[in-house]
Amino acid sequence: MSPAEAAIRIEELTKELNTYNYQYYVLANPTISDYDFDLKLKELDALEQQFPQFLDPDSPTQKVGGDITQRFDTVRHRWPMLSLSNTYSEQELRDFDNRVRKAIGNDFEYVCELKFDGLSISITYENGVLKRAVTRGDGVQGDDVTANVRTIKSIPNRLKPNGYPDLFEIRGEIFMHRAAFQRLNNERIENGEMAYANPRNFAAGTIKLQDSAEVARRPLDCFLYFLYSNERNRLFSNHWDSLQAVKAWGFHVSEHMALCSSIDEVLAFIAKWEQGRYDLSYDIDGIVIKVNDYGQQEELGFTAKSPRWAISYKYKAEQAETKFLSVSYQVGRTGAVTPVANLSPVLLAGTTVKRASLHNANEIARLDLREGDMVFVEKGGEIIPKITAVNLLKRKPESQPISYPLTCPECGTSLVRKPGEAVHYCPNDEGCPPQIVGRMQHFIGRKAMDIEGMGDETIETFFKQGLLHNITDIYSLKDKQETLVRLDRFGQKSIENMLAGIEKSKEKPFEKVLFALGIRYVGETIAKKLASHFKNMDALAAASKEEIESVYEIGERIAESVTEYFAKDVHREQLERLRQHGLHLAIEEKTNERLGDALSGKTFVISGVFEHFSREELTSLIESHGGKLLSSISGKLDYLVAGDKMGPSKLAKAEKLKVPIISEQELLSMIN
Numbered sequence: 001m002s003p004a005e006a007a008i009r010i011e012e013l014t015k016e017l018n019t020y021n022y023q024y025y026v027l028a029n030p031t032i033s034d035y036d037f038d039l040k041l042k043e044l045d046a047l048e049q050q051f052p053q054f055l056d057p058d059s060p061t062q063k064v065g066g067d068i069t070q071r072f073d074t075v076r077h078r079w080p081m082l083s084l085s086n087t088y089s090e091q092e093l094r095d096f097d098n099r100v101r102k103a104i105g106n107d108f109e110y111v112c113e114l115k116f117d118g119l120s121i122s123i124t125y126e127n128g129v130l131k132r133a134v135t136r137g138d139g140v141q142g143d144d145v146t147a148n149v150r151t152i153k154s155i156p157n158r159l160k161p162n163g164y165p166d167l168f169e170i171r172g173e174i175f176m177h178r179a180a181f182q183r184l185n186n187e188r189i190e191n192g193e194m195a196y197a198n199p200r201n202f203a204a205g206t207i208k209l210q211d212s213a214e215v216a217r218r219p220l221d222c223f224l225y226f227l228y229s230n231e232r233n234r235l236f237s238n239h240w241d242s243l244q245a246v247k248a249w250g251f252h253v254s255e256h257m258a259l260c261s262s263i264d265e266v267l268a269f270i271a272k273w274e275q276g277r278y279d280l281s282y283d284i285d286g287i288v289i290k291v292n293d294y295g296q297q298e299e300l301g302f303t304a305k306s307p308r309w310a311i312s313y314k315y316k317a318e319q320a321e322t323k324f325l326s327v328s329y330q331v332g333r334t335g336a337v338t339p340v341a342n343l344s345p346v347l348l349a350g351t352t353v354k355r356a357s358l359h360n361a362n363e364i365a366r367l368d369l370r371e372g373d374m375v376f377v378e379k380g381g382e383i384i385p386k387i388t389a390v391n392l393l394k395r396k397p398e399s400q401p402i403s404y405p406l407t408c409p410e411c412g413t414s415l416v417r418k419p420g421e422a423v424h425y426c427p428n429d430e431g432c433p434p435q436i437v438g439r440m441q442h443f444i445g446r447k448a449m450d451i452e453g454m455g456d457e458t459i460e461t462f463f464k465q466g467l468l469h470n471i472t473d474i475y476s477l478k479d480k481q482e483t484l485v486r487l488d489r490f491g492q493k494s495i496e497n498m499l500a501g502i503e504k505s506k507e508k509p510f511e512k513v514l515f516a517l518g519i520r521y522v523g524e525t526i527a528k529k530l531a532s533h534f535k536n537m538d539a540l541a542a543a544s545k546e547e548i549e550s551v552y553e554i555g556e557r558i559a560e561s562v563t564e565y566f567a568k569d570v571h572r573e574q575l576e577r578l579r580q581h582g583l584h585l586a587i588e589e590k591t592n593e594r595l596g597d598a599l600s601g602k603t604f605v606i607s608g609v610f611e612h613f614s615r616e617e618l619t620s621l622i623e624s625h626g627g628k629l630l631s632s633i634s635g636k637l638d639y640l641v642a643g644d645k646m647g648p649s650k651l652a653k654a655e656k657l658k659v660p661i662i663s664e665q666e667l668l669s670m671i672n
């Protein structure tokens with residue numbers, strides 16, 4: 001390659017890699033596999049070594065991928081937070097071992113650890129108290145996400161006295177267990193929210209949220225794997241011993257570690273976890289190998305980007321090749337059509353795979369999938385694997401492209417696809433069986449009307465028997481007891497339970513009813529926001545798209561979906577019937593008894609978690625003394641009542657606008 005060509009390629013790769021880094025670290029939404037990313041990075045590295053005149057100190061090969069955002073305070077790391085060099089090959093690992101031997105001789109040990117697939121965090125403790133948690137950022141400085149990290153249960157806020165240094169920094173990986181990921185991600189999909197591709201992205205996206213209360217709702221976990229302190233080398237002579245101590249101080253340290261005295265032992269550890277990783281409840285993407293002794297680590301030192309005393313061996317995502325048989329089209333409760341590929345069964349990552357997700361028509365087009373193709377399937381963080389590519393070498397010349405159906409496979413209605421959206425929908429929401437059943441199942445669900453004694457299967461059976469046609473019929477079941485007792489599998493007792501559950505559900509507040517309707521994109525949080533803004537169903541039904549969009553954090557897509565819902569006569573009729581059955585279609589205005597005027601004319605915003613009162617109690621306390629609550633911080637606000645775990649952005653805003661910040665105690669003393 002000529003220098004001119006190299007210059008062009010270097011620039012090209014640099015640009016591409018910077019984009020991938022941004023998508024991966026800042027947006028938590030990568031568009032290329034780690035393996036392909038690493039190949040490109042290696043290509044760039046090789047070119048820069050061959051043509052050092054083109055080496056830019058800002059090149060992605062020289063810098064730690066950055067996750068710094070504008071939303072948090074930036075904090076400088078006391079000790080730089082570097083990356084790890086990585087390899088996918090045994091030979092390169094042996095090369096690493098030889099380099100180490102050359103530098104420090106043959107008398108040393110390695111510690112092998114799992115490489116947890118999450119995001120790294122550095123936590124500072126002062127006198128046993130958690131003071132600060134900072135993301136890796138660009139390695140020199142990172143985002144201060146302390147409030148969010150405090151919500152993670154396995155990270156202690158305060159340590160019991162146990163011989164730790166007065167000041168230390170501990171580093172580890174924040175991650176989400178696969179089961180929690182599946183559950184929360186499915187909820188997001190059902191609510192029409194953006195789904196995350198894997199647990200790593202979910203964890204990375206969560207730690208960068210502004211709302212710590214929302215972070216607390218998403219179960220994150222953290223393994224700690226490295227200690228820094230000025231006193232460290234006085235207390236311990238090596239990494240292994242430090243981790244044993246760290247465990248005793250109360251931190252979550254993985255039990256899956258090994259001390260190895262040769263590279264062959266390291267390779268055995270790698271081989272063992274290649275399969276073993278599928279039995280873990282969380283994702284790992286490789287093994288980290290560290291020289292154990294601190295003195296030897298110092299001798300080896302660092303490059304600009306990573307320590308020379310450590311390396312990571314990364315597992316390639318396991319792939320299998322199999323025959324693609326056909327596509328099934330599933331219709332969900334919101335009418336969204338999801339294509340699923342049926343495959344010839346094949347063993348992959350410890351399980352037999354028969355189906356793969358295809359997401360939508362764009363994905364089928366991207367793969368250029370044709371009937372009878374041989375395809376490669378891969379398992380990422382998702383339980384259901386995906387097709388990564390077609391094996392074009394084995395394609396039959398006469399094979400035909402997949403034609404996406406024009407009509408709903410369940411009810412025959414013409415499918416629609418909105419401009420700019422990837423998903424096809426069946427618009428026949430009141431006549432398409434899986435939509436009707438799905439909507440009723442959503443309605444009775446735990447987070448919606450929470451009807452005891454009634455389950456998803458009951459709904460399906462009743463629908464098939466012609467007892468239920470839509471959600472309002474649930475409340476007429478009590479008039480059909482004679483038919484009910486004649487059904488198989490339904491005893492008198494269980495019918496009574498169910499009917500009692502149905503009656504009890506009428507007490508659910510307006511926001512739950514609104515969520516239960518299953519309007520596309522109206523998840524729990526959105527339902528709450530709409531309910532508290534519009535106060536009742538009639539006002540919401542009468543609102544224009546613009547009015548709905550003007551509500552804080554409600555976007556155009558949601559507003560459009562809500563107005564579309566209320567524009568349909570069937571929905572208005574259903575709501576009328578729900579009203580007749582006695583459901584709450586308005587929020588209960590709690591008129592607080594007036595206890596005093598101490599706060600009269602003053603405005604408040606409540607934020608965070610409090611020691612003595614719930615937020616609701618604080619709200620009614622303020623209102624009953626004449627105060628008024630506002631929903632957001634502005635220059636007009638009189639007081640911000642701040643508890644623990646308040647979002648850092650709120651705090652910053654209040655400080656900037658010089659809004660007085662008071663505690664719950666101070667609020668109480670204003671009243672008394």
Ligand SMILES: NC(=O)c1ccc[n+]([C@@H]2O[C@H](COP(=O)([O-])OP(=O)(O)OC[C@H]3O[C@@H](n4cnc5c(N)ncnc54)[C@H](O)[C@@H]3O)[C@@H](O)[C@H]2O)c1
Nearest residue numbers: 020024030032033034037083084113114115116120225288
């Ligand atoms: N797909 C993409 O678009 C894209 C973009 C950027 C980066 N990436 C991937 O990320 C890699 C670069 O990320 P990176 O710099 O975080 O490197 P890395 O993830 O390969 O390795 C370093 C990180 O490993 C983590 N780690 C997990 N367990 C550990 C343990 N036991 N001990 C020490 N560290 C442990 C730490 O967070 C550390 O920062 C790339 O090689 C690529 O695979 C992918």
Ligand SMILES: [Zn+2]
Nearest residue numbers: 408411426432
């Ligand atoms: Zn349909």
